Amino acid sequence: MTERTYHIMTFGCQMNVHDSQWLGRALTARGFMEAPLEEAQVVVVNTCSVREKPEQKVMSALGRIRQVTGGNPDVLVGVAGCVAQQLGEAFFTKESQVRLVAGSDGISGAPAAIERLLEEPGLKLSLLDFTSHYAEREAGPETAEGPSDPVAYINIMQGCDNFCAYCIVPFTRGRQKSRSSTAILEECQAVLDKGAREISLLGQNVNAFGQDKSGDGTSFAQLLRQIAALPGLERLRYVTPHPKDMGPEDIAAFAELPQLCPRLHLPLQAGSDAILKSMRRRYDSTTFLQLVEALRAARPDIALSTDLIVGFPGETEDDFQATLDMMRACDFMSSFSFIYSDRPGARAALFPDKIPAEVAQDRLMRLQALQDELGARWLVGRLDGQAQSTLLLEGPSPKTSEGQEPSWQGRDPYGVPVHVPLPAGIDHTGRLVQVTVTEAKKHSLMAVRTGEPW
Helix, strand or coil, X not given: CCCCEEEEEECCCHHHHHHHHHHHHHHHHCCCEECXXXXXXXXXXXXXXXXXXXXXXXXXHHHHHHHHHCCCCCCEEEXXXXXXXXXXXXXXXXXXXXXXXXXXXXXXXXXXXXXXXXXXXXCXXXXXXXXXCCCCCCCCHHHCCCCCCCEEEXXXXXXXXXXXXCCCHXXXXXXXXXXXXXXXXXXXXXHHHCCCCEEEEECCCHHHCCCCCCCCCCCHHHHHHHHHCCCCCCEEEEECCCHHHCCHHHHHHHHHCCCECCEEECCCECCCHHHHHHHCCCCCHHHHHHHHHHHHHHCCCCEEEEEEEXXXXXXXHHHHHHHHHHHHHHCCCEEEEEECCCCCCCHHHHCCCCCCHHHHHHHHHXXXXXXXXXXXXXXXXXXXXXXEEEEEEEEECCCCCCCCCCEEEEECCCCCEEEEECCCCCCCCCCEEEEEEEEECCCCEEEEECCCCC
């Protein structure tokens, strides 16, 4: 163990990744250094409880920490995130090394709490209260050393007010709280000044931004326009919107803002109106299809991905077939699909007519087979007319063959990985390059450059 060192283990969504990255920067600003698990004085497990068996995964991680560190009581272990919010101080009795429990809002106080705990070895702290407003965090990207990554993730809100029947986010991340637009714009400009070229906005329900008491009167569409006007921004993305909140201004932004990438993750969850109503999604299949049509009218090349749940309580084979029909009608390029699982506290956990595991598994396999077809067709469609595209380069590609010019991987405006040969001896990370797509693989594209990287 080396003093003033930390190691962070992260489970779950991009927002958890973002939280962990922020915590790492905050600790670095306080004089800590990142270290391997076996050398760290402070270990934080940032947890997710959206899917099944989250507690088992966390306890498994804590067991590994105990094994690697030999149970050293001088190693400070913290549990943060959604499972921390659910189980709270129970972690203190479950694992002796745990001395910090920080919930979804409490993580903002974790850096100061860690320093206090190191000074007071017998102390344990829990940071589990929800705040009424979004608490701005210390040590933003502008204080970090070195250049920014080419893609920056900016959190614009926390929590959710929707209370979908299957979801525990309102219970683990609290009610919706929007950041001030001024703070968001300042953080966006800071990462652009440090070299970022793409910004991705994060939130549980981003297009409801500003619709809570923390809002400053700025709507989501207005925020998009303000960010798009910042000098140095090449690309803008966001996740995750709720279909019921996608208004005309949000749709029009895809036609009006060249920086806004033609890619949208739009969670459908189910194609059956009966299941959507039971899920409390507050839209039906007709409304969703109308939204898809409006988006494609605004931006004909827009690529749509989605989230899907199979085996929701009461789902019949006809209900499932309705989901497959909607997938075809929407022509999703990709999807995240899951078997429904009960989450403690969510309304659907009390629903009868649970679907047998073997039935749900069969439906998932059929759904994913259809998605493979749709995804492959979308990728092959990129070859029509030898499609031109601009890549934001991320790093060397694992697909380089011996004796060939080094290949680099980037993402096109649709978010698809694309591999392209580029001159050797130059670090192309964060550069843009014009390419022509030449080949479709299972989940990526191959291309040749048609211009010099810039």
